[in-house]
Amino acid sequence: MAFLSTHSGAPASTTLLATLIGEQTMQAHQDYGEFGDYVIFVDESGDACLDPISIHYPILNVSFCIIRKDHYIDTVVPRLQALKYRYFGHDQVILHEREIRRRRHAFAKLSEDKARHAAFEADIKRWIAESPFHIVSATVHKARLVARYKHPFDPYHIAMRFCLERTQHFLRRHQQTGRTTQIVFESRGKTTDRATQEEFSRVLASAQPWGYRTTDFSGLPLEALFISKQANVAGHQLADQIARPIALRTLQPDRPSHLLPCLDRKLLADIEFPKQQAAHALPAVPCAWERALTGQRFAHSA
Numbered sequence: 001m002a003f004l005s006t007h008s009g010a011p012a013s014t015t016l017l018a019t020l021i022g023e024q025t026m027q028a029h030q031d032y033g034e035f036g037d038y039v040i041f042v043d044e045s046g047d048a049c050l051d052p053i054s055i056h057y058p059i060l061n062v063s064f065c066i067i068r069k070d071h072y073i074d075t076v077v078p079r080l081q082a083l084k085y086r087y088f089g090h091d092q093v094i095l096h097e098r099e100i101r102r103r104r105h106a107f108a109k110l111s112e113d114k115a116r117h118a119a120f121e122a123d124i125k126r127w128i129a130e131s132p133f134h135i136v137s138a139t140v141h142k143a144r145l146v147a148r149y150k151h152p153f154d155p156y157h158i159a160m161r162f163c164l165e166r167t168q169h170f171l172r173r174h175q176q177t178g179r180t181t182q183i184v185f186e187s188r189g190k191t192t193d194r195a196t197q198e199e200f201s202r203v204l205a206s207a208q209p210w211g212y213r214t215t216d217f218s219g220l221p222l223e224a225l226f227i228s229k230q231a232n233v234a235g236h237q238l239a240d241q242i243a244r245p246i247a248l249r250t251l252q253p254d255r256p257s258h259l260l261p262c263l264d265r266k267l268l269a270d271i272e273f274p275k276q277q278a279a280h281a282l283p284a285v286p287c288a289w290e291r292a293l294t295g296q297r298f299a300h301s302a
Contacts, residue, residue: 030070036179039072040167041065041235043186045243048156050146058143061247062159064167064183065239066134066268076131077234083127087120094229095124095237097244121258128241129262134170135242138162138271139250148274154199158273161203164222165215166269172220180221186236187226200224246270 030037046060067076084091093106100121103111111117138159145152171181183200187193204217227233229240245259250272 032069032179034180036171036176036181037068037070037174038066038171038176038181039069039235040181040183041067041233041239042163042183043236043239043243045247048140048142048154050142050152050155053142053146057251059139059141059247059250060155060159061137061139061243061250062156062163063135063137063239063243063246064163065235065242066136066167066170067235067238068132071132072235076133076238079127079131080234080237083123086123087116092232094232095240096229097240100124124241125258125262128238128259131238133238133266134268135246135263135266136163136166136170136269137243137246137267138273139247140273141250144274144276157199157203160199161215162269162271162273164200164203164217168215168217168220168222170268177219178221180223182223182225184225184227184233184235187228193226196226197224 042062042064044060044062046054046057048060080095081091084093087110088106099105100107103117107117110120140155140158142155145155167183171177185193185196188196200222204222206214206217227236229236241259242263245257246263248255248257249260
């Protein structure tokens with residue numbers, strides 16, 4: 001395993017990783033028994049509250065990171081550990097996008113050396129860009145929602161339903177029917193976890209259909225797990241880095257972002273709801289989603 005580095009002259013690994021990402025090129029993989037080949041990590045940016053709505057951040061984003069378990073074991077986890085050992089001397093630091101951005105706690109000392117901090121941020125970007133995973137993301141603009149609908153659906157329900165619908169399409173396409181796929185949420189306390197579990201179960205049961213479409217989740221067991229951020233799970237830390245940049249595009253579409261170009265290449269599906277368009281119009285699905293459905297390899301970012 002090559003050590004993750006931004007030093008000049010570091011060997012490029014994009015060709016290898018592009019091959020790894022191509023789902024159709026993978027022939028042999030581990031047998032996980034009753035469990036599927038994928039693990040999914042979920043992160044959020046913003047909240048679902050409609051009263052009041054923050055004037056500074058009136059949006060909710062829910063993002064699913066879909067990762068093949070062999071890719072997770074062989075690439076995502078060891079590269080994150082290597083990054084941590086390089087900058088902190090141990091792997092117990094937990095990458096949190098907000099703390100990194102605000103340069104707090106472990107990242108405050110790192111920021112004292114501007115060159116080292118810049119190299120650290122570049123290595124995080126490289127880790128994300130070279131990690132083989134897919135993204136399904138939904139951003140709900142709450143101010144538009146309440147302005148357009150007299151009795152708006154819960155923003156979290158909208159985002160959760162979209163992500164689960166697109167995820168089940170992907171899993172069926174990749175022969176996961178009949179095998180349990182675990183979806184890992186960040187634990188935020190018993191009350192919040194219970195509410196998330198209920199919403200998750202409600203979507204799977206189609207107990208509250210939204211719009212004209214009802215998705216059949218039967219035959220595709222999905223299990224919600226709630227794990228604390230303090231457990232230092234690499235997948236949590238990966239998902240934590242992506243939700244906010246995607247969400248901010250809804251608020252500030254022209255705002256420059258060093259992460260969005262590589263995240264866009266990993267997007268299977270992305271919705272912004274409601275858009276500035278007729279309420280009945282369907283959101284466009286990125287071409288990456290169509291390529292995934294047809295089994296084509298999607299572009300890998302360097």
